[in-house]
Amino acid sequence: MAIFDREAEQMERRELAQLQLERLQATLHRVYKNVKFYKKKFDAIGFLPENCQSLEDLAALPFTTRHDLARSYPYEMFAVPLREVVRIHSSTGSPGAPIVMGYTARDLRNWAKLAARVLTAAGVDRDDVVQVTLSYGLLTSAFGIHYGVELLGASVIPTGPGGTVRQVQIMRDYRTTVLVSTPSYAQVIGDRLEEMGVDAKSLHLKVALLAGEPWTEAMRREIEARLYLTALDHYALSEAMGPGVAGECEQRQGMHLQEDHFLPEIIDPNTGETLPAGELGELVLTTIHREAVPLVRFRTGDLCRLDFSPCPCGRTLARMSRIAGRADEVVIVKGINIFPERIGQILAGMVGEEPVYQLVIGREGHLDCLEVRLEVREGLFFDKMTVQRELLQKLTRKLEQGIGVTPRVKLVEPNSIKRETETSPLVIDLRK
Numbered sequence: 001m002a003i004f005d006r007e008a009e010q011m012e013r014r015e016l017a018q019l020q021l022e023r024l025q026a027t028l029h030r031v032y033k034n035v036k037f038y039k040k041k042f043d044a045i046g047f048l049p050e051n052c053q054s055l056e057d058l059a060a061l062p063f064t065t066r067h068d069l070a071r072s073y074p075y076e077m078f079a080v081p082l083r084e085v086v087r088i089h090s091s092t093g094s095p096g097a098p099i100v101m102g103y104t105a106r107d108l109r110n111w112a113k114l115a116a117r118v119l120t121a122a123g124v125d126r127d128d129v130v131q132v133t134l135s136y137g138l139l140t141s142a143f144g145i146h147y148g149v150e151l152l153g154a155s156v157i158p159t160g161p162g163g164t165v166r167q168v169q170i171m172r173d174y175r176t177t178v179l180v181s182t183p184s185y186a187q188v189i190g191d192r193l194e195e196m197g198v199d200a201k202s203l204h205l206k207v208a209l210l211a212g213e214p215w216t217e218a219m220r221r222e223i224e225a226r227l228y229l230t231a232l233d234h235y236a237l238s239e240a241m242g243p244g245v246a247g248e249c250e251q252r253q254g255m256h257l258q259e260d261h262f263l264p265e266i267i268d269p270n271t272g273e274t275l276p277a278g279e280l281g282e283l284v285l286t287t288i289h290r291e292a293v294p295l296v297r298f299r300t301g302d303l304c305r306l307d308f309s310p311c312p313c314g315r316t317l318a319r320m321s322r323i324a325g326r327a328d329e330v331v332i333v334k335g336i337n338i339f340p341e342r343i344g345q346i347l348a349g350m351v352g353e354e355p356v357y358q359l360v361i362g363r364e365g366h367l368d369c370l371e372v373r374l375e376v377r378e379g380l381f382f383d384k385m386t387v388q389r390e391l392l393q394k395l396t397r398k399l400e401q402g403i404g405v406t407p408r409v410k411l412v413e414p415n416s417i418k419r420e421t422e423t424s425p426l427v428i429d430l431r432k
Ligand SMILES: [Zn+2]
Pocket: 249, 250, 251, 256, 311, 312, 313, 314, 315
């Protein structure tokens, strides 16, 4: 399989660390000099950029949050004068004021290169026809991919979202080979193909590059079967750049993170402590090669784990797992962080399908207790007690191993947890 930038993507880890340190030091100097927000933050703890002598020194610095960015509306976080900014995007999905992102000409060139790496890792090359159904506008989503496709020399069709009948016609008539969309829109296209009586096998699709919302392995299998293609995950973070931050290779064992541009850390979302490699926690990124709006220790709010082991594809860049949920959804039971989505993953592994479940956290005496309610198939629910009991024991053991707390597992009848109506949330916390 092809690699877009061998020098960067296959860099020896030791060499990469050296490059990261140099870029980190340069970034810290620049933000200290040019961004009041960082000058104030660094001064408050008596930190000078020259104090940063190793990558570990980064952990001493304060975090940057979405609230900080919103409070800096519109240009307070910019590290360059506006005349050097050639593109402005903004996000609206945050509380408070929008978050404004600026790009210098070099930032845009780098963005295209990083997107081209992700596209290449997904198997896209210059012979491909790429249909981009993401939104073109203030949001970053479509643009990074768009210019990455052009840089690769493939053909891009900028359809933008919506108009699904037309999307399908274009897909068929223009012989689209790569679909760029959100996982749910890929499902919508699947529905429309069926309604229109178009056999996915008669199309030329080979790859779908999906991101923008949480999705699961079960969804991947379904999309692959319905659209008759390979579906790959990538990670887009508008505050850090947009799409192109990380993407899966053909191994599909995590998304290679562009560590020569983004320095990753995994922290405990409740304490802010840095966690050891391989642990599940909140992803924190420091942009180390960005000119217009560099970010130091930006809390993404996304939960994942990092894998630094070598990948058979030959890339040396660390791999981040599929996003396991949002840090603000973490609940603490008996002093242990529980990620509701993690419980979902464990249940899915056990019952072999998308589980419908709910967590109820309460107190027994002075102790926290966790109940996991899981919907089971009709047949199983009315099955013999011994079968149920065996399943309960197995589930309890697996969950205990996976989350570090022994839950009480309760099997409930099909359709008794109605998540889609929003009337029963994923977590019910009775301690509040
Ligand atoms: Zn790989």
